[in-house]
Amino acid sequence: MSSSNSENTTDALIEYRRQVADLKQRIKNRRLQVWGFYGTPIIFVVTIFVWSALKVFIWLHGDIPSAVNGLFGGILFALAVSIVPQVGMEFGDETHWKDARTPVKELKLELELTEEARILEARKLTPPALERQASYKERVPGEIARLRKESRHYRRIHLFMQWLLFVSSAGVSAITAWYDPPQPGKGVLIILGFTVTVVTAAAGYFKPRERAFNLQQTADSMEQHNTALELGIAPYTQADKVSLELFATTVEELRMEQRKREQQLDQPHQGQQGVI
Missing domain, CATH: 1.10.287 (Helix Hairpins)
Known part of the structure; x- marks a missing residue:
């Protein structure tokens, strides 16, 4: 060519x-x-x-x-x-x-x-395999940034749900003690109780805390291997061709493990026990 x-x-x-x-x-x-x-x-x-x-x-x-x-x-x-x-x-x-x-x-x-x-x-x-592996290595920092961004997203959702639960639960007790007449305290209690139930069910179903932890863990592992490759330390102490091949293989294994953890979180509790 x-x-x-x-x-x-x-x-x-x-x-x-x-x-x-x-x-x-x-x-x-x-x-x-x-x-x-x-x-x-x-x-x-x-x-x-x-x-x-x-x-x-x-x-x-x-x-x-x-x-x-x-x-x-x-x-x-x-x-x-x-x-x-x-x-x-x-x-x-x-x-x-x-x-x-x-x-x-x-x-x-x-x-x-x-x-x-x-x-x-x-x-x-x-291009040859070595060039493709080198190009893949340059894309890894972007993948790490994406994983960290998603981790922060799920962490914010988890914190929002927790604070909503705290405020709603405290509001139920406060309004129950404050209002003697049935209205408008009764209507507010219904709304707060409904909020507590929905948020609790949503947190248990979508598991934002677990998703944030898994994404952060994968990003940290990928960053550790990326730094090790750049510094030429174990396990990337061999020739560039061998190190790049090992790096690409390791990162793909980390990504596969992350996808498996996401699939486990998407399954019901009984299904998770069977998979694990």
Whole structure:
């Protein structure tokens, strides 16, 4: 393969990567647009329903406090104001959204075709195994950063659930001791009790604490091996070819173990015992 053909193929691969990154961002933006376009009216209707439910179940024989009316009125006004520009940007003559009236499914298909074209182009320039392993080593820090990011995400979810449980449980006791009349304390107690039940069930089902721990553990192990390879210490004290091969094998084993732990967390408790 000539040098000019190799450079052309490399430039084409870089361009395909840019197109793939752009399409992924466009899909993400379009999903947000669709969510806002269809979700805002739904939230508007749900807000009216909640406002009416508060009147029926809590303040049936009295007037709703002005602060509550003002809160719901402000929310409805903000939602109504946001609906108008979204409709204009979606169906107006001069569209301000890049992919207005474009289904997400169509963007996904374009992404798949671009990925396929990138793979076909990459076949024209297949580097030796040593170069691929060196390139893989350069991608590992990004994978470590991704694992740490997901770990922080699940850790925040776990902390949020715990604080929600703490506040709701304390609120149940406080309101029970504070309110002698049945209303509005009874309605608040129902909401807090419901919150405690839902959060407890969600924490037990999704296990955000365990997911955060597993992701952090995998990221730490991968970082340890990456540092050992860069410093040339055990177990990467041999030639570069052997060390890169061992490094790639070790990292893939760590990733496989992480996927197995994720699968175990997704299974019911009885299923986990069988797998372990």
